[in-house]
Amino acid sequence: MINLETPKKYRGFVKQVNEVATNFLRANSRTYDLAEHSYPKELDLLASLVDGMNESGQSKGAGAAGVRVKDDDKGGVKNGTNMSSVLSVIEMCWGDVGLLLSMPRQGLGNSAIASVANDEQLERFKDTWAAMAITEPSFGSDSAAIKTTAVKDGDEYILNGEKIFVTSGERADSVVVWATLDKSKGRAAIKSFVVPKSLPGIRVERLEHKLGIRASDTAVIVLEDCRVPAANLLGDPEIDTSKGFAGAMATFDNTRPLVAGMAVGCARAALELTRDLFTDAGIEIDYDRPAQSQSAAAATFLQMEADWEAAHLLTLSAAWMADNRKPNSLEASMAKAKAGRVGNQITLRCVELASTLGYSEVEFLEKWSRDSKILDIFEGTQQIQQLIVARRVLGLTSSQLK
Amino acid sequence: MARTDPMGVGLKVLNRLAQSSVIDRFGLRDATQKVVYHGARNGFKAAGTAQRTFTKVRSGGQGARPSTSAPTGVFDLTPTDDQQMMVEVVEEFAREVLRPGAESAEAVNDTPKEILGQTSDFGLSLINIPEDLGGLSQERSAVTGVLVAEALASGDMGQAVACLAPSAVATAIALWGTEGQQQTYLSAFAGDDVPAAALAVAEPRVLFDPFTLQTTARRSGAGYTLSGLKSGVVRGSEAELFVVAAEVEGRGPSMILVEASAAGVQVAEDPSMGLRAAGLSRLALDDVQVAEDAVLGSVEDYREMVRLSRLAWAGLALGTARTTLDYVKDYVTTREAFGEPVAYRQSVAFTVADMAIELEGMRLVTLRAASRVDQGLDAAREIALARKLTAEYGMKIGTDGVQMLGGHGFVKEHPVERWYRDLRAIGVMEGAVLV
Numbered sequence: 001m002i003n004l005e006t007p008k009k010y011r012g013f014v015k016q017v018n019e020v021a022t023n024f025l026r027a028n029s030r031t032y033d034l035a036e037h038s039y040p041k042e043l044d045l046l047a048s049l050v051d052g053m054n055e056s057g058q059s060k061g062a063g064a065a066g067v068r069v070k071d072d073d074k075g076g077v078k079n080g081t082n083m084s085s086v087l088s089v090i091e092m093c094w095g096d097v098g099l100l101l102s103m104p105r106q107g108l109g110n111s112a113i114a115s116v117a118n119d120e121q122l123e124r125f126k127d128t129w130a131a132m133a134i135t136e137p138s139f140g141s142d143s144a145a146i147k148t149t150a151v152k153d154g155d156e157y158i159l160n161g162e163k164i165f166v167t168s169g170e171r172a173d174s175v176v177v178w179a180t181l182d183k184s185k186g187r188a189a190i191k192s193f194v195v196p197k198s199l200p201g202i203r204v205e206r207l208e209h210k211l212g213i214r215a216s217d218t219a220v221i222v223l224e225d226c227r228v229p230a231a232n233l234l235g236d237p238e239i240d241t242s243k244g245f246a247g248a249m250a251t252f253d254n255t256r257p258l259v260a261g262m263a264v265g266c267a268r269a270a271l272e273l274t275r276d277l278f279t280d281a282g283i284e285i286d287y288d289r290p291a292q293s294q295s296a297a298a299a300t301f302l303q304m305e306a307d308w309e310a311a312h313l314l315t316l317s318a319a320w321m322a323d324n325r326k327p328n329s330l331e332a333s334m335a336k337a338k339a340g341r342v343g344n345q346i347t348l349r350c351v352e353l354a355s356t357l358g359y360s361e362v363e364f365l366e367k368w369s370r371d372s373k374i375l376d377i378f379e380g381t382q383q384i385q386q387l388i389v390a391r392r393v394l395g396l397t398s399s400q401l402k
Numbered sequence: 403m404a405r406t407d408p409m410g411v412g413l414k415v416l417n418r419l420a421q422s423s424v425i426d427r428f429g430l431r432d433a434t435q436k437v438v439y440h441g442a443r444n445g446f447k448a449a450g451t452a453q454r455t456f457t458k459v460r461s462g463g464q465g466a467r468p469s470t471s472a473p474t475g476v477f478d479l480t481p482t483d484d485q486q487m488m489v490e491v492v493e494e495f496a497r498e499v500l501r502p503g504a505e506s507a508e509a510v511n512d513t514p515k516e517i518l519g520q521t522s523d524f525g526l527s528l529i530n531i532p533e534d535l536g537g538l539s540q541e542r543s544a545v546t547g548v549l550v551a552e553a554l555a556s557g558d559m560g561q562a563v564a565c566l567a568p569s570a571v572a573t574a575i576a577l578w579g580t581e582g583q584q585q586t587y588l589s590a591f592a593g594d595d596v597p598a599a600a601l602a603v604a605e606p607r608v609l610f611d612p613f614t615l616q617t618t619a620r621r622s623g624a625g626y627t628l629s630g631l632k633s634g635v636v637r638g639s640e641a642e643l644f645v646v647a648a649e650v651e652g653r654g655p656s657m658i659l660v661e662a663s664a665a666g667v668q669v670a671e672d673p674s675m676g677l678r679a680a681g682l683s684r685l686a687l688d689d690v691q692v693a694e695d696a697v698l699g700s701v702e703d704y705r706e707m708v709r710l711s712r713l714a715w716a717g718l719a720l721g722t723a724r725t726t727l728d729y730v731k732d733y734v735t736t737r738e739a740f741g742e743p744v745a746y747r748q749s750v751a752f753t754v755a756d757m758a759i760e761l762e763g764m765r766l767v768t769l770r771a772a773s774r775v776d777q778g779l780d781a782a783r784e785i786a787l788a789r790k791l792t793a794e795y796g797m798k799i800g801t802d803g804v805q806m807l808g809g810h811g812f813v814k815e816h817p818v819e820r821w822y823r824d825l826r827a828i829g830v831m832e833g834a835v836l837v
Contacts, residue, residue: 003477004479005475288708337755391751400745400746
């Protein structure tokens with residue numbers, strides 16, 4: 001039966017996460033926006049709280065590892081860990097995107113491990129905080145152009161290369177590094193490795209200064225003859241050219257709804273604050289009267305809220321499909337594309353509507369409109385999402401539609 | 403899906419369909435040729451050419467009300483088995499009958515009576531009428547209404563509106579009528595010969611707002627005197643019964659039942675940009691006398707009617723937008739320029755991607771709004787957002803649809819120009835349809 005309300009079984013959980021977001025994230029939001037690169041120590045306490053919730057089952061399976069496909073198929077319609085993870089991310093990013101990204105043991109690398117690790121690896125890496133390292137100085141969207149190499153040597157791989165834009169690269173204790181086993185074999189030869197930062201040969205070169213999400217560290221990581229145990233290779237070590245990129249890319253089907261959720265949470269924060277500021281200023285919004293008969297501000301707000309609602313539901317439906325084992329690559333990209341762009345448009349428009357009040361650091365609107373920009377870029381830019389959607393909708397290959 | 407759906411509409415519709423000859427589409431195509439052109443006749447004339455007498459039953463008691471479904475609390479995008487079956491039937495009707503007949507229906511500014519007859523054969527106007535009033539439903543469902551509107555409009559929005567117009571009036575009486583109003587009118591909609599009927603809300607002026615009406619009902623004697631001009635009235639010249647939106651003295655904006663035979667009721671055809679098969683008309687009310695019990699529902703019910711009507715328009719937008727997207731997909735992957743299909747170019751492909759993304763987004767928002775109605779939750783916000791999105795992106799899909807075909811999209815050789823004109827109705831129209 002069609003129903004798009006927040007699942008009943010997660011409503012209490014969402015409320016709890018919102019309280020956490022209010023007290024731990026929003027409360028420290030400006031502090032770490034201004035103090036870029038300083039470690040948000042408040043998050044240690046929060047992380048142990050989250051670990052406790054995970055162990056007691058209170059977390060409803062949400063978090064970076066919630067994207068793992070589990071064998072609990074009892075039939076019927078499921079609302080599972082993909083849904084609870086997305087709901088949790090939305091609330092947390094309503095609090096602060098940068099701080100959510102800095103949550104210990106909740107890195108994108110953790111999602112990658114959860115998506116593709118075997119059971120032994122999952123157990124071995126369960127306590128690690130894993131960052132994700134894909135991008136290199138010479139490429140961005142074109143992940144197949146990876147130059148970082150992994151050469152088998154006995155029970156180890158020797159990794160060499162430079163990775164940029166590694167979120168939590170400094171704070172995490174391991175990095176999931178994407179490297180090629182054989183450059184001549186193309187995409188199929190690209191594998192991911194869990195590289196503990198305690199190993200010799202891996203180092204943080206520098207940290208970036210950024211437009212937004214300043215609470216989160218973005219590192220440049222260099223690998224120089226870094227010897228990684230062969231057992232740390234995630235997924236199949238063989239180069240199967242028939243499978244191409246599928247294995248590594250599976251991570252993205254799972255993480256894109258989460259990034260869409262980040263944009264949805266951030267934009268909701270901006271809409272709510274703008275609505276409050278409007279109410280204080282005596283600007284009313286009526287859902288029944290035609291928008292064009294209301295003030296321009298109200299009409300603009302209605303349009304933003306409508307776009308937000310679409311992004312929100314696209315995000316939840318992509319997660320719902322994952323929970324119900326329906327292939328969701330198309331829907332995940334649709335959600336990311338819509339949420340990424342409207343998240344950015346909404347936050348920027350809210351600054352405009354609030355005039356200098358929105359532009360000033362007195363309110364968070366200017367910060368949210370800086371934070372939102374990255375959400376239309378990382379985990380696949382707007383343009384990459386459109387490419388994926390277009391190829392799927394039109395039934396075209398990557399050589400036909402470049 | 404193993405769930406047993408309590409609504410039971412789908413099976414009943416299938417049964418009715420099996421008894422009717424709806425799938426004999428060639429017969430229907432012939433029928434469309436017989437309709438007389440009456441588009442350009444201007445000037446007001448008496449309404450209701452086939453006037454019937456509605457035998458008045460006086461009872462002010464609360465009418466029967468369809469129940470709503472119990473919420474499951476589970477996020478779910480799966481229609482019930484009954485909804486799925488119903489949609490498949492209606493989609494087939496849309497594909498085999500409405501779509502091929504769209505051009506000729508548009509040319510005569512009306513929907514053939516045979517097609518309307520087929521929709522009443524399979525019970526389109528009965529979906530929201532409770533079983534004990536001769537209808538088909540044990541539970542009313544706005545989701546079903548939206549899915550049906552979507553499916554019909556995937557064939558042709560103009561004919562879809564014509565087919566749904568009597569249902570709008572029947573649904574309004576089922577939802578908000580008194581016992582007397584239900585007994586007076588609903589049996590006609592449950593019978594073999596469903597009357598043409600129209601829910602007349604819009605008025606022809608800029609920035610029209612259904613909560614600030616110029617049509618008035620002034621107290622006079624034991625009833626009211628109605629005056630005003632309505633627009634967007636579906637098949638006005640054929641209609642036998644109107645539900646008219648008016649500012650009622652001492653009450654505020656409300657619905658009023660007006661029989662076409664009443665003195666002072668006149669209609670004029672009002673051919674518009676699109677929806678031509680819906681036979682859009684104006685309805686002039688010149689000191690029309692109605693009884694006290696002609697008022698249908700409360701002021702709050704009126705507000706609810708405006709919302710549910712907007713929801714139905716959102717559903718219609720989904721169907722036409724989907725058809726436009728499908729057509730464009732086929733075209734751009736086969737049409738060649740510079741030695742390869744135009745779809746190989748990002749500017750074309752990304753436009754199609756955005757059409758697909760916005761359609762999916764507005765569909766989910768519309769379904770959420772409808773499911774809130776079914777669960778008895780306040781849906782004012784969600785319906786407003788669904789209307790906003792379908793008006794904005796429905797039109798964007800319509801205009802991109804023409805754009806992707808270039809000059810070919812502009813000529814009637816392809817249907818995209820009709821869909822473009824039809825999709826402009828979304829956000830403009832009020833009333834006429836209801837879920």
